[in-house]
Amino acid sequence: DGDSYGVLPRPCRALVLLNPQSGSGRALDDFQAVVQPMLAEAEIATTIFITERPHHAHEKVRDEDLSQWDTLVVMSGDGLLYEVVNGLMERPDWKDTMKKPLCILPGGSGNALAASINYYAGYDHVAKKKLLTNCTFILCKGLHTQMDLVSLSTASGKRFFSFLGFGWGFISDVDIDSEKYRWLGSARFTLGTLQCLAKLRVYQGRLSYLPAGPEQGTSPAPRDPSTPVPNGQAGHVLPPAGTDAPGSLPTDSLLAPLGQPVPAHWTVVPEEEFVLVYAIYQSHLGTNLLMAPAARLHDGCIHLFYMKAGISRVALLKLFLAMSRGTHLDLNCPHLCYVPVQAFRLEPRVAAGIMTVDGEALACEPVQGQIHGRLCRVVSG
Ligand code: ADP
Ligand code: MG
Structure with a gap:
């Protein structure tokens, strides 16, 4: 199923949804110290949206025009990506919007999808900053593919x-x-x-x-x-x-x-x-x-x-x-x-x-x- 793969354009415009409370509360610091310098090298320009409360990201991706973004990046745990997926599925144009690649960067305490993607990529089992570095590297490469969802x-x-x-x-x-x-x-x-x-x-x-x-x-x-x-x-x-x-x-x-x-x-x-x-x-x-x-x-x-x-x-x-x-x-x-x-x-x-x-x-x-x-x-x- 090689036709299911795509690659992000360069330059690339990424909307980063970041939960400052996720994990032990260091997502924003880690983003600025680890992620941003790598993305800059890869010509991925970021706009950060800091969530202020639960459901904030859900409303944002449900209600706004997202056409200017090539990818939606979630820097948090799995919980914030869950909000994003469900917010997107509430859009009348969900079928087209769901074609936009999502990306998870582990910033939370539960980072199961990030760990899964690290594993599928064939990398060694790692956690914390190393997992974040691997996932950022994957984003820099920009390959994307389809993912199943369960209703x-x-x-x-x-x-x-x-x-x-x-x-x-x-x-x-x-x-x-x-x-x-x-x-x-x-x-x-x-x-x-x-x-x-x-x-x-x-x-x-x-x-x-x-x-x-x-x-x-x-x-x-x-x-x-x-x-x-x-x-x-x-x-x-x-x-x-x-x-x-x-x-x-x-x-x-x-x-x-x-x-x-x-x-x-x-x-x-x-x-x-x-x-x-x-x-x-x-x-x-x-x-x-x-x-x-x-x-x-x-x-x-x-x-x-x-x-x-x-x-x-x-x-x-x-x-x-x-x-x-x-x-x-x-x-x-x-x-x-x-x-x-x-x-x-x-x-x-x-x-x-x-x-x-x-x-x-x-x-x-x-x-x-x-x-x-x-x-x-x-x-x-
Ligand atoms: P963690 O893995 O650390 O639990 P998550 O991404 O799963 O991180 O986030 C946990 C919850 O925090 C999510 O349900 C999300 O809606 C909520 N959340 C998002 N932004 C904020 C915020 N600014 N303050 C408090 N909770 C938030
Ligand atoms: Mg969680």
Whole structure:
């Protein structure tokens, strides 16, 4: 799919959306010290937009004329890019505007997409200033390609576009509980993980999914031997692009309404007690969490992980330590299941536990989502 690649023009005009509060609060200093000198050499002119509050970037990219910019750069964590993606999708001209390459420069404490792009580019695993330098270098080169998004809908009628992942249970609790340790930078997740291990809990609900077709992902076979065989034929093929009316948002053709049962050819997980459920579409869940080593920017696939209740704290800790190298599936832990899917549904039995979308908290309620291949573009190595 070589035709999916493009390159930024030179000179290049970049709008930089920067959250001064992200990470440990040094995004603006780092931008001026590390990023700006490199971009100047590469003929990339920057205009900085400093966000003053949550939702500020969302409104900016939703409401303004963006035609003067060749790329929108987000210097923050994944949360600000999530705002930008959803703000862009609210524009009547979203279909054209989403062709504009986005770029993430890690300035936050959760920099999962930046870590994923660094990994896809074949660079060594790095964090902090080195990760920022690598991502800035990738921007200087200016190559961009398509990225899948996942459309998520909730029982209360909300709809989001997500580029990273949806989580429920253990990891999501870590993400949100550790907000109070923001000053620690990315170390907040390590501390949060240890704290959540201490009060390990079980989350009850029903998980269903539509397995990926043979053309998606790298290993369509479920890892969990106890997973039942779907009671129908293989999943639907994604509709070709351009089947929706102009201006209207892409339709979730694989999903049944949340009030109704999932389609008959979906798989329903028999267990209903989980430690975590995580649907991730990029390789990294955090700078030090390589959760889906096989994931790529536009592999057309949601990498669904779930951990069944009954796992010991020691086994869970081992899995998390292995996840820093991406070797957790090699441990063959019977509680950890992995399956590439096109769509999933999660129905929590009670509104307990925290749900996250791209690291941002979401009230706990039934949620379902499906992949939309190649819906946006990102700068990548
Ligand atoms: P981090 O990885 O450090 O959490 P994010 O980019 O995820 O960084 O940002 C966290 C949240 O901060 C986002 O939800 C964003 O809306 C919000 N935000 C953006 N600008 C500001 C600001 N000036 N003050 C406070 N919060 C902000
Ligand atoms: Mg964040």
